[in-house]
Amino acid sequence: MMRLIWTLEVLLKFAWDFCVAVLQVVSWVFRPNRSMKPAIVRLPLDIKSEWGVWWLSLIIFLIPGSMVVRVRLDLGLLYVHLLHTDDADKDMQILKSRFEHKLRLILGEVKS
Amino acid sequence: MSVVVQVLLLLGCLLILLASIGGVKFPDTLTRMAAVSKSSTLGVVLLCAAAALHFGDVYMGGLLGLAALVLFLGIPVSSYLMGRVRVRNARIIPLQLKRNDLQSDEPSV
Numbered sequence: 001m002m003r004l005i006w007t008l009e010v011l012l013k014f015a016w017d018f019c020v021a022v023l024q025v026v027s028w029v030f031r032p033n034r035s036m037k038p039a040i041v042r043l044p045l046d047i048k049s050e051w052g053v054w055w056l057s058l059i060i061f062l063i064p065g066s067m068v069v070r071v072r073l074d075l076g077l078l079y080v081h082l083l084h085t086d087d088a089d090k091d092m093q094i095l096k097s098r099f100e101h102k103l104r105l106i107l108g109e110v111k112s
Numbered sequence: 113m114s115v116v117v118q119v120l121l122l123l124g125c126l127l128i129l130l131a132s133i134g135g136v137k138f139p140d141t142l143t144r145m146a147a148v149s150k151s152s153t154l155g156v157v158l159l160c161a162a163a164a165l166h167f168g169d170v171y172m173g174g175l176l177g178l179a180a181l182v183l184f185l186g187i188p189v190s191s192y193l194m195g196r197v198r199v200r201n202a203r204i205i206p207l208q209l210k211r212n213d214l215q216s217d218e219p220s221v
Contacts, residue, residue: 022127022154025147029134038143039211040199061188064150069142069195070214079214081195083146088211 003106010102014059017098021064025083040069041088043078046100052107053078059099066095117166124158127151140208141198149191156183 028036047053050073057068057078065083072078085091104110134147157180164173198207199214 018154022151025134025151026127026130028147029130029137033137033139036139036143037210038140038207039209040214041211042213042217057192058185058188061192062150062153062184064154065146067142067146067188067195068192069199079199081142081146081199083143 006102006106010059010099010106013098014062017063021066025064028084036084037086038081038083039085039088040079040081041085041092043080043092043095045076045078046096047104047107048076048109049107052103052109055103055107056100060095113165113168117162120158120162120165124155124162127155127158131155142195142207145191145194145198149187153183153187156180 045053045056047056053071053073057071060066060068060078060080067081068078069081070079080092080095082088082091101110128151131148131151134151135144138144138147160176160180164176167173202212202215
């Protein structure tokens with residue numbers, strides 16, 4: 001039962017982030033390239049299962065402006081390319097707290 | 113109803129147009145892919161929604177929903193493969209990045 005609620009929560013958060021990020025990417029069409037700060041950042045994972053990594057990278061992919069460019073399952077690392085970021089570490093923290101913990105709860109890796 | 117369909121169609125077309133302008137304007141491969149693949153996903157999904165509303169029967173709606181689902185599953189895979197190849201070649205053709213953890217972690221890649 002709780003899993004259903006968590007899944008809905010992740011879906012709603014994802015839909016919101018998706019729309020916000022589409023607007024962000026579109027807004028970069030109207031701003032100069034000079035001020036754009038793309039970066040490749042490492043994201044250490046707490047999720048252990050392959051399904052969890054798969055879901056998390058699907059979410060990262062579908063949120064415009066961020067995409068996974070390399071997966072290291074052996075080290076538990078994702079390398080994420082960001083279209084624009086002022087503080088990359090903070091963005092990674094937000095990503096982790098918004099999605100990763102809930103995904104772990106849904107997949108039953110941790111008890112709430 | 114037809115107003116909703118028209119608004120959805122307009123929004124979808126506008127998004128795809130802006131995404132393709134971004135694809136021309138952005139500085140390097142990865143940012144271009146970010147613009148083209150993902151903004152146009154939402155655009156196509158909006159077009160699918162508009163078509164489903166226009167035809168308004170369950171069969172058509174299911175078919176278009178399935179098309180949107182395939183899109184959502186397929187685009188990440190293809191753009192991951194392209195991005196990985198591009199990052200591997202980053203030594204030969206440099207990327208425009210302010211920070212690159214991959215380069216510092218794996219200098220040989």
